[in-house]
Amino acid sequence: MLVGLLTACGGNSGVPKNLVGKAIALQVGQTQQQLSQQLKLSLPKSALNIDRVNIATQTPVTIQDLPSYKVTGTYDFTLKLKTREATQSDNPFEVYVQRQREGKTWRLAQQQTNENGTGWVTWLIE
Template sequence: MPGVFICLFLTFTSVSISGCQRGNAPREFAPDGTVIEQAMHMELQQYYRDLSRTITAQPPTLKLNNIQVNQIDSFFLKRLPVYHMQGTYDLELGFRHQVENRKHNPFDLYLQRQTEGKTWRSLKKIPSGWQSYAIRE
C-alpha cells in the first residue's frame, strides 16, 4: 500500500513540475530589437548565400529596416524560455549595379534565451523536433 502512495506522489509531483514549464515565459525577458535584427539578418544571409551558390552569383548586401513585431507568444522548451515573434520588415538588397527595396516582408521567428541569460539561439521547427542556431553578435 505505501508503494501506491509513493507512486501517486511522484506522479503528482512530475505533473506539477512539468505543468510549470507549460506556462508562458515572462515578457520582460523577451529579446530586444538588436537580437531580433541579428537573428533575421543571419537567417536572410544564409538564404541569399544558398541562393547565390545555386545561380553562381555574388550574394547581395542586406540592410533591414522598419522591423515591426506584431505578435509575440512564449513557452518553455527544455526549461528555457522561447519567444515566438511574427511581424514585418523592409529589406534593402544591394547588388553589384543596383539596389532593390522590398517592403512589408513577413517574418516568423522562434528565439530562445540561454541559461546564463546573455546569449540567444534561433530555433527552427523540424519534423523530429527543433533545430537551433547560435545568434552571432
C-alpha cells in the same frame, strides 16, 4: 489587480527589437545560401540591411528546455548588389529566438526535419 500581476511577471520579458532585426537578417541569409546551393548558383556577395522592424506578437515558448519566443511582424529590407539596390517594404516574418542560460546571448532557432524526426537547430545571433 491583473495589470499589476502582468507587469510584475513581465519585467524582464520580451525580445529587443534590434535583436529581432539581426535574427531576421541571419534567417534571410541562410535561406539565400540554401537556395543558391540547391540551384547550384553562385550568388554575388550582397549587403542586406534590415530596417523598420515592427513586432506584432511575441509568444513565449520553450525550445530545448530554454526560454524562447516566437516573434512575428513585418520588416523592410534593402539589398545592395554590385550594380543596383533593391528595397522591399512590409515583409512578414516569423522567427524563433532562444535566450541562453546565462541570459547574455540569444540564438536563432529553426525546426528541421530529417530521417530521425523533427528537432531544433540554433545559431548564435551576433
